[in-house]
Amino acid sequence: MGSHHQPFSLAILGPGIGGLALSIGLRKQNAQCTIYEAAPKFDAVGAGIGLGPNALKAMELVDPTFAKMYDAIKMGNTSKERQHEQIEILGAEEGFGSLRGWKGGSVGHERFERSSAHRKALLEVMKTLVPEGTVRFGKKVVEIRQEGKGGKVEMRFGDGDVVFVDALVGCDGIKGMTRRAVLQDRYPEEVAAKYANTYVYRGIAPMEEARAIMGEYAEDARWWMMEEKGWAMYPISEGREANIVAFIMDRKPWVGEQASREVSREEMLAEFVGYDKRLQRLLDWVKPVKWPLFHHPDTPTYINGRVVLLGDSAHASSPSQAAGAGQGLEDALVLSRLLGLVESADQLDVAFQAYDAVRRPRAQNVVQQSLEVGTAYFLVHPEFGNDLQKLTDDANKRLPLIWWHDLEGDCKIAKNYFRERKEQSGTKTVLQSNCILRSFFRKDMIPLVQ
Numbered sequence: 001m002g003s004h005h006q007p008f009s010l011a012i013l014g015p016g017i018g019g020l021a022l023s024i025g026l027r028k029q030n031a032q033c034t035i036y037e038a039a040p041k042f043d044a045v046g047a048g049i050g051l052g053p054n055a056l057k058a059m060e061l062v063d064p065t066f067a068k069m070y071d072a073i074k075m076g077n078t079s080k081e082r083q084h085e086q087i088e089i090l091g092a093e094e095g096f097g098s099l100r101g102w103k104g105g106s107v108g109h110e111r112f113e114r115s116s117a118h119r120k121a122l123l124e125v126m127k128t129l130v131p132e133g134t135v136r137f138g139k140k141v142v143e144i145r146q147e148g149k150g151g152k153v154e155m156r157f158g159d160g161d162v163v164f165v166d167a168l169v170g171c172d173g174i175k176g177m178t179r180r181a182v183l184q185d186r187y188p189e190e191v192a193a194k195y196a197n198t199y200v201y202r203g204i205a206p207m208e209e210a211r212a213i214m215g216e217y218a219e220d221a222r223w224w225m226m227e228e229k230g231w232a233m234y235p236i237s238e239g240r241e242a243n244i245v246a247f248i249m250d251r252k253p254w255v256g257e258q259a260s261r262e263v264s265r266e267e268m269l270a271e272f273v274g275y276d277k278r279l280q281r282l283l284d285w286v287k288p289v290k291w292p293l294f295h296h297p298d299t300p301t302y303i304n305g306r307v308v309l310l311g312d313s314a315h316a317s318s319p320s321q322a323a324g325a326g327q328g329l330e331d332a333l334v335l336s337r338l339l340g341l342v343e344s345a346d347q348l349d350v351a352f353q354a355y356d357a358v359r360r361p362r363a364q365n366v367v368q369q370s371l372e373v374g375t376a377y378f379l380v381h382p383e384f385g386n387d388l389q390k391l392t393d394d395a396n397k398r399l400p401l402i403w404w405h406d407l408e409g410d411c412k413i414a415k416n417y418f419r420e421r422k423e424q425s426g427t428k429t430v431l432q433s434n435c436i437l438r439s440f441f442r443k444d445m446i447p448l449v450q
Contacts (some may be wrong), residue, residue, distance in 0.1 A: 085108035091224065117442070179191055181304065201246040204236070259292075320377055
């Protein structure tokens, strides 16, 4: 970046996928930032993560090097005939549905290529693209304040430090404190995440062991379905391991802390009575821990002055469409492009308004749709019931609308919005801009049933 003088100071809270992607994008736009992290070092933990074509396109547009490095660690389906398949839909009962004549439903597209990786491997790649010294570790933010319209953002840390910046982007996750800073005063009911009425059990099995039990069923991405239950599995770690996520529908409220809860192995095993014996044998590698799924389906704004939400802090999603991480990457793309246009700190407000106008309708729609898809995959949706063919057909209509969304078009719309709002003033112009955007987003809505 040389001696480039940046007209504004920017902090990012949280070096997860969203925060690192934004930092990578800013660097390509010749802009600087500082990332603050409470932990003493990078803690790249997690299990498998699936990324669709939209996420891969966002990577490429953020930084082509990022996309190339991801290509080196990603894993697709093992079978050549399933390279263009996201998942195969099967029954979870004995015989995987074959006893009732079901032979499997293929969800995919001729232009789709299955892509997943271990979250740890993805974060390891991303951190190599962030300049040394960008992340400040051991910096736990305990308070966020703003000095009024157009004023500085004040961050107070647990160690006593106080930092003032022109803007703060919260990438601190579903329970992050920046969400409170954005929503508490105006929409206090939307600060806390909402229970998606689902919890999951997770595990990672050695592929050799999974293949010995499941045969060819272990080698590619599949989703086994049963009423109010489900089991997803796909290869990660260059095919050396199988990632397992077992879903349980829960009609009761989640009581207590929004955190995982250990149960006895006997209690966990009882949840899978009626499953095919092969799936039950894989429970040896599944931990008896309930992970509740929470989400943010109704976030009314991503901005409050100079504090902005990105990724899970804005639109945490249930995983039914494997689209959550991709939405965070889309956020990073649009926001980094907008910040690259900013020539003075007073233009940040317009950039953030453009970001909110472009990103929020699409991201919130994906969150809401993912909840409905989860209901469908539990075989209790009133439109589909337990008809696996109808579910397969719907997925093949619905998912391409997420996968091949026009991200370059989004960047162009955001850029035009920014320039129009920057160069013109007056209520009439603002209303015209918003009408144009609303018209665009009506076309972009993605209904579950086409």
